[in-house]
Amino acid sequence: MEFRPGNPRVVHHAFIAVDPTEESHRTDLKDEGPGFGGMHLPPTGEVPHGQFFSWQPGKVPMGGDPSRAWPLQTNSWLVLQMHLQTTGKPETVQAEVGLYFAPGEGTDITYKVGLSSYALEIPAGATNFVAEDAFELPVDVEVLGILPHAHYLARRMHGLATKPDGTSLWLINIDRWDFNWQGEYWYEQPVALPAGTRVGMRFFYDNSTNNPANPSTPPRATDYGLSSTDEMAELWMIFRLKSEADRMKLNQAVVPVLAADVITYS
Structure with a gap:
């Protein structure tokens, strides 16, 4: 998985999780703005085993190892959590998440x-x-x-x-x-x-x-x-x-x- 912050002046760090339930989606729908606020993911959002799934300033994409590939179940929600910091003026953040697929599920x-x-x-x-x-x-x-x-x-x-x-x-x-x-x-x-x-x-x-x-x-x-x-x-x-x-x-x-x-x- 690869994350691009879009606006690194504003994005302090980011985490990515997978929610196989509707909990994160329901929380999102309750919030009038894009996404939902808070520093903690819903408890149903989890990081797959064997992955860091985070971004910090200066981090570059790393090649994936097929032995650590993780299954993405049908109807799961990808949850992107970004810690944003103010700059004193309006800012646009257009973050991107890229998925890289392996031939099969990892064995590790x-x-x-x-x-x-x-x-x-x-x-x-x-x-x-x-x-x-x-x-x-x-x-x-x-x-x-x-x-x-x-x-x-x-x-x-x-x-x-x-x-x-x-x-x-x-x-x-x-x-x-x-x-x-x-x-x-x-x-x-x-x-x-x-x-x-x-x-x-x-x-x-x-x-x-x-x-x-x-x-x-x-x-x-x-x-x-x-x-x-x-x-x-x-x-x-x-x-x-x-x-x-x-x-x-x-x-x-x-x-x-x-x-x-x-x-x-x-």
Whole structure:
């Protein structure tokens, strides 16, 4: 799938989901304007397994792998969620979504896991604020792809996997983060990680006048938020699993983490 924002000055980011029910359509009909407002998709809108299905500034289309192809059921609704930002004048947004078709349904058993830090409270003037998160794998996985995300205060991003025997390997290492050059990365060879591996992220932020990308002059205390002038810390990974049983076990381990994140954010 490919997304073209049409007006990147206005589109901060976008997500695409598939709703096999009529819920998203009914919500749309209740809103008098085009589409419907809100920062959250209806619960019936889901991202297919093994896909990032997002767009951020600087992201370029990536070639699809037929083994990760996903079925688009008859009468499903594609839901495009765009976070728009104001420019002080009327703007036109004509976004486009392109679908690329594979010969058949994908064979990979995949799952997307995200590391994040919602407890961001970056003091004004801080030059090396750190945000961290980690997750221990309950099953063997192969890491296929990775997608980091933050805003203008981020300077460096580290993603590291520490195996049960104590050995570590980099999953991603960005030493000069550029908000306008974002994207997903797919490994040439899958990264095999055994059960018990700790996957972790460590992001570094500069909220001082030394950061030329700082959107606030003078710098101000900055928390987690959806605006470009707020901050985020996210590291998403696509795992390939050996069986459906492993996917269920991984899901059971992820759900409590997501619930804790929701409590922290709220």
